[in-house]
Amino acid sequence: MLKEVLKEIKEANVYSRQQIAKNLEVSEDVLEDMIKTLVRMGYLDEDLGSPTCETKCSGCSVSSCNTIPLKMLSITEKGERKINS
Numbered sequence: 001m002l003k004e005v006l007k008e009i010k011e012a013n014v015y016s017r018q019q020i021a022k023n024l025e026v027s028e029d030v031l032e033d034m035i036k037t038l039v040r041m042g043y044l045d046e047d048l049g050s051p052t053c054e055t056k057c058s059g060c061s062v063s064s065c066n067t068i069p070l071k072m073l074s075i076t077e078k079g080e081r082k083i084n085s
Contacts, residue, residue, distance in 0.1 A: 001026075005034050006043060006075060006083050015073055035073070043079035047072040 001024070008020045021031040038044040075083070 002034055002038055002041075002043070003082060003085075005031065005038060006079050009044070009073055010075055010083060038079070041078075042076060043082055045074045045076055047074070 004024055005020065008023055009015060012020065017028050017031055017035075021028045024031065026034075035044065035046075039046050
């Protein structure tokens with residue numbers, strides 16, 4: 001099932017925990033546990049971004065907003081190898 005989570009994240013245009021859980025027919029809590037496991041195992045990198053929009057989104061029209069940082073996930077080299085195995 002962890003490999004399927006990696007594939008869903010790779011194929012998603014935008015990471016949506018709700019949509020991935022629905023696609024895999026698991027609860028969002030179960031999916032969150034699997035994502036944490038994948039991060040711990042080195043298959044995913046997790047980036048919480050900047051809470052002040054100072055880095056990646058500094059050029060956007062709402063860069064002075066007071067938003068909660070988005071959780072960004074990226075598949076590591078190790079994760080890519082797992083997907084392709």
